[in-house]
Amino acid sequence: PAVGAARLLPGAGTVPGWEPADEVQRFTGDDLFLFIDGGADLFLEYGFREVAARAYRGPGGAAINAEIYEMADPGAAFGVYSVRCGDAGDEAAVGSAARLADYYLTVWQDRYVATFTGLSETPAVRDGLVAIGRAVAGGIAGRAPAPALATALPAAGQRPHSVRYIRGPVAAANIPLGEAVLPWQAPEAAAARYGGTGGHAPATEVTLYLLAYPDAAAAGHAFRRMTAGSEAAVDAAGGLTFMSPQKQPGRAERRGRHVAVAVGGDAAGRRELLGKVNAEQRTASGWE
Incomplete structure (x- = not known):
């Protein structure tokens, strides 16, 4: 058999x-x-x-x-x-x-x-x-749920069929703006695109990445390493602004062992999208 x-x-x-x-x-x-x-x-x-x-x-x-x-x-x-x-x-x-x-x-x-x-x-x-x-x-007995990091991506304004789940550079290189997260060296990430459709905020398309590290120390190390970039700056709220390798503007915020990164669009759209990764979603998906 x-x-x-x-x-x-x-x-x-x-x-x-x-x-x-x-x-x-x-x-x-x-x-x-x-x-x-x-x-x-x-x-x-x-x-x-x-x-x-x-x-x-x-x-x-x-x-x-x-x-x-x-x-x-x-x-x-x-x-x-x-x-x-x-x-x-x-x-x-x-x-x-x-x-x-x-x-x-x-x-x-x-x-x-x-x-x-x-x-x-x-x-x-x-x-x-x-x-x-x-x-x-x-013939497949199991029916496991999608990875928690992928389901933690905010649903409001999400572009259809845009969710990606990433475990390395090969996958990242196969998605739009994927090169933006390569320098973060996260072992696990999820991404989706938002806005840019005329009917959903943000007004211009923004890609959101949720990055997961083994622990808060590893996430903190990655965040500090990224602040050393030539076009990176940390604002009063603790958020990091930067330019991606594709010269797209980005903003990142860290919570525990996770980092949320928004790339593309305008500054208001990036801030709005990061705001949607709210306390409820972080708690439900391990964003301590």
């Missing part, structure tokens, strides 16, 4: 209209580079265990390729999902979270992130993506 991620791939007769077209492929550890060229670093940074892949054939010879990635923990899988999806697609009722864009479906559930790629853009393929995706998600 199949083991690991391979056991989640539907077998013959499981999904009406769709049948396996080849044998299951499995790759573990650094062998992931043999399977995906140019994208393996992202998975390995979060904590990759294995991938199982299989092709399926459906109505009229339509084809779908399924890939199931088992990660070290649910947060790692959510992080890969958030970065790989980007802003594209519509939400789909599959697993804990899913995004369907044209002929491509990405699903997150527990410690798994799965991708399903149709080789043609037809209604039958789109239906097949969802059907196979639901079959895979149905």
Whole structure:
């Protein structure tokens, strides 16, 4: 019998209209580079265990390729999902979270992130993506919540599909303004974009990062190191103003082992957004 991620791939007769077209492929550890060229670093940074892949054939010879990635923990899988999806697609009722864009479906559930790629853009393929995706998600016993740091991002004014969960520089480099947090060297971060839509404050788009360090001392060290930058200054309220490597203005505030960083937009928008990271949210998500 199949083991690991391979056991989640539907077998013959499981999904009406769709049948396996080849044998299951499995790759573990650094062998992931043999399977995906140019994208393996992202998975390995979060904590990759294995991938199982299989092709399926459906109505009229339509084809779908399924890939199931088992990660070290649910947060790692959510992080890969958030970065790989980007802003594209519509939400789909599959697993804990899913995004369907044209002929491509990405699903997150527990410690798994799965991708399903149709080789043609037809209604039958789109239906097949969802059907196979639901079959895979149905075989995953767990349903862990999103990382607390990601859910701590204020909901008001948040741009749709803009939440990202980051555990290293590879992920940060794959998101807009991600280079702004690289100098902070935080082991864990969450980000989302706000405003700039004409109907939500702030008036100009601002990216908010919530950074988490092992303890308050580590956060304090990072904050003090950033104050030494050539364009950094600490104001009377204890907030740090700075310029990002992309020459975007930013402001940061520290609370315990966490730092909140707002980048882009204008000064009023950055202050307003940091104000939304209020005492209630900090307490609920460990912002002591």
